[in-house]
Amino acid sequence: MKTEIANEFSRILRSWLTPDVMENVIDLNQSEDDSHVCHSHDFCDANEAMSAAFERAVGRPSWLPSQVDEGLCTDVDVTTDMDLWNSAWDIAKDTAFTPAVTTTCPCGSCLPVPIVDHGFDVCGVECPDCGRMSTGGNGRTGIVDGWITAKSAAQSQAAFEAQQFDVDMNEWYGRGNW
Structure with a gap:
């Protein structure tokens, strides 16, 4: 599932950003020392792109911590979704946002x-x-x-x-x- 999310995320980013901007994002990410930083955020709301990708690939929005308090999901649900989210992001960065x-x-x-x-x-x-x-x-x-x-x-x-x-x-x- 994380690969499907990563592919969709990459497709969305590539549809939102021009090829020159994508090249800039990739170059900035490759020279970045902190593996938790993604420079796609410098050019768009990349969390919105990942949210849309997650929903398209999984078929529902990702669970958020606030939804535990509302009784809509559990902490395990949130942790599972955040692990998928972060793994998908890492895959997308590692493949230079090039979806299969x-x-x-x-x-x-x-x-x-x-x-x-x-x-x-x-x-x-x-x-x-x-x-x-x-x-x-x-x-x-x-x-x-x-x-x-x-x-x-x-x-x-x-x-x-x-x-x-x-x-x-x-x-x-x-x-x-x-």
Whole structure:
């Protein structure tokens, strides 16, 4: 569960902060001597991001100490949630706030989305089961929204090469080299 929370937290932070700011957060965290400090707080209310991540991943808000007094949970509940919260934060920091992202191919296979330059290569997913390739999506979130079959990709590549040949021939003949 802590990995799911960490992934969601990382996704939320990356959606709230620009790539340059994220790079700054990562650099500041790497040079920080105190392991309890996270510089994401310098740029946003990172506790709100973690709270949202916790709720999305766990399906409920994290328990707070004040809720023990209200009889809504126990001290053990609060401690368990805070341990999850802190572990997830550590995982997110240790992975430079880069969530593991997967996508589902139309054939049903679950595939990892490659990470590139603080984003995701939404055009770089290939399914080993059916041969489909991803064709696009959101590079910030890693959501893939297009697929092409291997046969269609081969046809597209052949058409491109034929057009390139025509361009080369036009250039050749256009110069009077015939």
